[in-house]
Amino acid sequence: MKPAAFDYVRVTSIDEAIALLAKHGDEATVLAGGVSLGAMLNMRLVRPGILIDIKGIEALSAVHDAGTQLTIGVIVRQADLMVSAPAMAAVPLLAKAFPHIGHMQTRSRGTLGGSIAHADPSAELPLCLVTLDGAIELQSRAGIRTVKAREFFTGVLSTVRRPDELLTAIHWPTRSLRSGFGFDEIAQRHGDFAIVAAACHVKLTESGLINQLDVGLGGVEDRPLAFILHEFIGAKPDAALARALADHVMGLVAPTGDVKASAAYRKALVRLLVERVFQQAAASVEHAAREGVVVIPKALHDTASKAAGEVIGGHTKAAISVDLNGRTVRGSAEPRMLLSDFLRHELGCYGVRVGCEHGVCGACTVLVDGVAQRSCLQRAIEADGTSITTVEGLSPGNTMNALQEAFRRHHALQCGFCTPGILASATHFLRDNSQPTEDAVRDMLSGHICRCTGYHGIVQAILDAARPVSQ
Ligand SMILES: Cc1cc2nc3c(=O)[nH]c(=O)nc-3n(C[C@H](O)[C@H](O)[C@H](O)COP(=O)(O)OP(=O)(O)OC[C@H]3O[C@@H](n4cnc5c(N)ncnc54)[C@H](O)[C@@H]3O)c2cc1C
Ligand code: FES
Ligand code: FES
Structure with missing residues (x-):
């Protein structure tokens, strides 16, 4: 299906965006990466009167490290944040969650704010934000307000955002001394939305006992859940405690069943994953303070040049x-x-x-x-x-480049329908990963479906193209 008609405007300032939101109200929809919105438009699940494209607002890609809090502009792309080592060191839970968020080809366009605003109950970024007790900054003509993530999500794809408000920045609490983090999920296929996802933040006292314990769950109810577990404060973070915690959290949730999994299966996954993420968090506690300041060097805003402000x-x-x-x-x-x-x-x-x-x-x-x-x-x-x-x-005239030659040698295509897309992804991937592992190639390929080859030949071709000629 194709989208129904809508007006389009590209804006380059927050003021322009919020003036348009005030003018058009419910008729307007904000467009960030479009990775979620694009699918909804194509299926006509949404039919906005006007799309306000915010990717040209440079101010929305600002990053500010205030020590205990990292503030990240909403249009920062997931892929750019994921490769920022200082940002991942400041918020280690994000580093653990990012590899589960979609695929290389969706993270390359999907933004941080788009994921939070979209409010999918299984999405990893909202889950991390509620677990860490972060906050969301919203701006409208009435001014700026900051909403705690734990109060922001109100149901499936629903938040407290008013139609005239623009998300502008996300506040992430940074790692403190003696804190550790865990994240894991079960999905049908790598990169799919989680059936259940779990996150954990634990902070220990100097003597190694629990000082603070937060557990987050995604995919269980209609919004990401966060539990502050006061009853475990002062306990020793060992395997027995992990089991007791998992049983306790399982008793706190009322999962819903759907086409992907029954409520009972989800409940069983909650127990499994909570035990796992707690152990991960306890094992990753860092005893040294964080050093340095986060600066994401790349210009993260859009490069498109369509005249700004023109509807x-x-x-x-x-x-x-x-x-x-x-x-x-x-x-x-x-x-x-x-x-x-x-x-x-x-x-x-x-x-x-x-x-x-x-x-x-x-x-x-x-x-x-x-x-x-x-x-x-x-x-x-x-x-x-x-x-x-x-x-x-990809190559001049009727010639084939090294990657295409490798596809031919390894019989990496049959009908060839999927091949141009895979070649595009592999070209980008090999530029950033000159010596990839097989696991990394398979991870990149999770963003493609091939109905014919069974993937083995494709994986071998990409590994072969990456290998220096002398090997
Ligand atoms: C194949 C596939 C797999 C995926 N797997 C996952 C996954 O495993 N986990 C996951 O979390 N996500 C997944 N996604 C979704 C992906 O992460 C999206 O990038 C993200 O959910 C939306 O980001 P976006 O920038 O593309 O937002 P858009 O699609 O542009 O916007 C999403 C919604 O947010 C609103 N919005 C965006 N920005 C603002 C703003 N600043 N202020 C107000 N409203 C705003 C839009 O109006 C829209 O309603 C997947 C997507 C695909 C296609
Ligand atoms: S046609 Fe675009 S991902 Fe399937
Ligand atoms: S070669 Fe036919 S779909 Fe991949």
Whole structure:
């Protein structure tokens, strides 16, 4: 399915965004990475009158380290935060949770604030935020307010955010002395939303007894849950305590059953995961204070160049210019046109494949400014001014590059439907991982579905392409 028509406006300041939210109220929807919103638009689960694209607001990518609290702007991309070693050292629970959040190809576009605002009860970032007792900053014409994460989420995809409010920053409490963290989840497939996810924060006294204990759960009820477990203060953090804690927390929850898992199965997972994350947290307690200040060096805001502040009507064909495979090309598209359709139907790049149109199969993956992203989850208008590489541009003329040759040698394709998307992801992946492990390749491939090959040949081809010629 394709989205219904909507107006589109790209803004570059918070003031512009909140003025538009005040003007359009319920009719307006904020667009960040579009990784969740894109799928909902495509399936017509939402039909906004106007999309306000906030990726051009540089102020929303600011990061401020105040020692006990790290404040991160909402449009910081998940992939950029995940590779910031100082940020991960400041909030170690995030470092443990990030590998479970979707796939490389969704984290490369999904933002921090988008995940919090979306409020999926199984999502990892909201779970980490409630476990750590963090907070969310919201801004509207009425001013700025800060809401505790534990009061922010009100139900499935529901929060206390008013329609005229913009999330601007997320406050993450940083690691304190003698604290440890644990995170784990069970999902059907790596990168899927969790059936149950659990997080734990433990703080010990100087003599090694529990001083503070917080456990968070995702996927269990209609919102992420946090328990402050005063009854375990003063206890020794050993295996017996882990079991007692797991039994205790299991008794506090009332899971819901759905197509993925029954309520009873979820309850059993709560016991298993709470025991596990507590042991992880107790074993990871750090006895030295955190050093240094977090600075995320990269410019994290959007590079697209569509004129800011101009509302483009739902049926207006806007001019779009992209650097496609090394050549500047121009076309036009209504705001609702997907980048995948624009590349195929306007620009003739039939190597871009369209499968599911909700971000799961990976067939439509292309390189946007060198980064593997789903072209079915973004609109062509968002890509104006960017540089796009499709399978047609991976090697000159009719030649094949080393990766494509390796795919041929290892019989890494049969029908070839999934191959252009996988090549795009593998190109990005090999640039950042020159000597990857097989596990890392499989992790990257979890963002793609191939119905023919069984993956073995694909994994071998990517490993082979990464190997120096002399080996
Ligand atoms: C295949 C696949 C697997 C995934 N797996 C996981 C997973 O395992 N775990 C997980 O947590 N997520 C997962 N996701 C979702 C992904 O993490 C999204 O990136 C994230 O949920 C939304 O971020 P976004 O920036 O794309 O937000 P968008 O999609 O742009 O927005 C999401 C919602 O938040 C609102 N919004 C965004 N920013 C603001 C703001 N500043 N102020 C007010 N409202 C705002 C939007 O209006 C929209 O309603 C998956 C997605 C896909 C496609
Ligand atoms: S992920 Fe885009 S078509 Fe399936
Ligand atoms: S080769 Fe046919 S879907 Fe992958």
